[in-house]
Amino acid sequence: MLIWVCAMHCEAKPVIDFYRLKKSHDDNAFDLYRGDNMACIISGIGKLASAAASAWIAARHDDAASIVWINLGIAGAATDEPGEIFALNQVIDADTGQRYYPAPGADSRIPGRACLTLSQPSEDYHENYLFDMEASGFMHSTLRFSSAELTQSVKIVSDNQRYQSGKDRPRISALIHQHIEAIDQQATSLIALNQEIAALAIPAESWLQLTALAHFSQTQKNRLRVLWRYLIKRGLDSELLLQKLSACTSSKAIIETLEQISYQDSEGL
């Protein structure tokens, strides 16, 4: 599951158009657009809004094996030209000093940059940083649900010391849209990482069937999970395994049977 978090609709529009996301009418706390294993939420401006939206949508996808995140939006800069794109590699909350380190992949074509998240708009530009109003809230929230490798923030410069785009929404969309291919590549890399992590999860259906075979204590369930996950990941057929286990008369016997299969399989490393 990939979730885009944007402060404003004009920032989200290039993504909504590119991936042909459809507005969800079931949700009303935030504007939400959905697509195939993808969602885009419009948080509103500010780090609290971004944190709230991220937490809200994460809670709605608590059944997802793994979530990857991209915070996409505009930022101010001292000297970088409007339209330049950066993947944040350091996010500093200007109020608290708290620092976060999103980790763009080694294959990222987008250059990295540090960003200072402010509570109020400011024209006090600093050479080494971008400025935004959401990234620290986004990071604070999403790192509760996913690791730093699965959490990215991509910013396109909209303002600098010489030029302020103000509320020119079509221009903001255009600035982002011109980088949609690089943004898509970033998303594709993240999705690949996510698939690797999600593949480690036990398929819910076979787990339900397995645990329905007998009454398992919590300790037994922990052991069962390790064994089942191993055997399924090693390519053993879950249907055949379940068939074999159905002859077992107790939870202990089920675990012992799986242990024996697992020991045999693992002897070849």
Added chain:
Amino acid sequence: MVSRVYVEAEIRDHPRTRQLLKRLHKLPVVEIEHFGEVFNPRAQNFRLQKKDPAIIIAAKNKGHVLAAPEGYGLGGDKNYYFSHMLNCIYDCRYCFLQGMYQSAHQLLFVNYEDFGTQIKQVATRHQGQQVWFFSGYDCDSLANEPMTRFTDYFIPLIASIDNAWLELRTKSTQVRSMLKLQPVERVVTAFSFSDHFSHAKLEHGVPSIARRIDAMRRLIDAGWAVGLRFDPVVYHRHYQAAFVKLLEQIFDLIDAQKLHSVSLGSFRLTRDHFRKLTRLYPEEPLFAQNLDLNNGIISYPLEREREMIEFCETQLMKHIPRQSYHPCEWHG
């Protein structure tokens, strides 16, 4: 592939930092206040990070030299370890370093002089005793040598302290820097080996056995003391034949009489590390083997372990003199 460099602002102008940054000039550099900001947070995925780790350049401010764990040693009076680096460039599935830290990033400490001061203090405290300093506990001592130039500083340091001994432990072939130095009798380079089968299945990114034997031979020829470490020996269907083959390959080229020491131990991990690793690599056969919990340590059932160690010891003794053998005592 290394993805980026984090560097502590305070040591940005340290000569070793400058040298490292020059070498890593193609990578993006992110300035940080303290390595813990990047290395310690919980929200990191070791498995993903290991694919594209970052290098963190930092200074270590305390605990430069620590007492070695019980049973760790080669017969010296006192045993200590120190780590100029945390984590390893290799990815060996049996290694406890996978579960040791939240991060897979390679953390390099550049303040060697502070390590040196503490090493001297510890050696002085045990004047008249043989004090061993082990460097390959939290990292591979030599794998990053072209970058860290670890031996340039620490070998002359150890040479200057009469009662100090140093073990470098490695799976690498990076011996070029040592070959440029005058051999020091009290510095032992210990090469770790697993049999071919375990190497292929479990030691990701590690140079081939043949290349490592060649590195060993070059050190021996130059007059350096060299050791062999078969730790951990991993159980698999063919472990006996594979171990015999490994010994033959090594002793075809290495004169056993010239070895400083040989040690042997079976696969083991603390329970906490083991749990962490089964979550990280649920598909890994090594963790799905028949293993027992003994005093907080996960290892093979005693009978299997005894059988493995006895077999490997017997084979080993066909090649080496008994006095150079140091079994890994970890049962307490």
